Amino acid sequence: MVIKFQLSALRRTRWYEIVLRFLFGGLATVATGMIAKSYGPVIGGLFLAFPAIFPATATLVEKHVKEKKKNVHIDGVNRSRSAVALEARGTAMGSLGLAVFGLLLWRFLVDRPAWLVLLAASLAWLVTSIVIWELRRLIRGRFSTVS
């Protein structure tokens, strides 16, 4: 399976969807900071991985796929909800990468330059997530060939 950049997908994104994501992202960051200030870094840190953005993303994916199918006169309800499920599968795999991101920050942030640790942890998130995604694809491919 080839990974593609489809810039035309950006044209389907409406201005209010961009505003909505910006608001969700901004509010989640402010709320995380406030929780940490009120309850301390141990509780506050949990919310660094709060799925605040997922419901907005899932709703937009469902809406976009439904609209796309409607344009070709197909009822896209089932297809759009399967697309959300696939999005959730990716998010589950990405969250394991997020755990690795947290692990590296926890172990190295105190005695290494912060910018370097943030950069390395971000790369580790990306690499871990892609490796898990690719491994799942290979394992699934092998099993479907055998059967």
Place this chain on the structure above:
Amino acid sequence: MLKVMLFRFLIGGAVVSAFSALGDILKPKSFAGLFGAAPSVALATLALTIATDGPSYASTEARSMIAGALAMFGYASIVLWVMFKYKPPALLISTSLIAVWLVTSFGIWFLVLK
């Protein structure tokens, strides 16, 4: 205080929007979904926390974040299963199942981090 909150809001909004846009343009969908768990809020928050409260405080937050990420894995896995099996409206399931994230992350906090 208000200035710091506004700054957090703008940085958080910008980072989350950038990762979301990246998720929009990538295909296939399951690969794009990886960006649903991008460390967007974490990057924005931790960079500011390191600057204001120091790396030790941020490191403690990062340790808890591991628990939050594992809870997110549980949340996304259940959303995946429910969406494939029953195909309910996405907003209903993705918001109501946040309870799973809360129970799992606070469960790990209670058992391991407290």
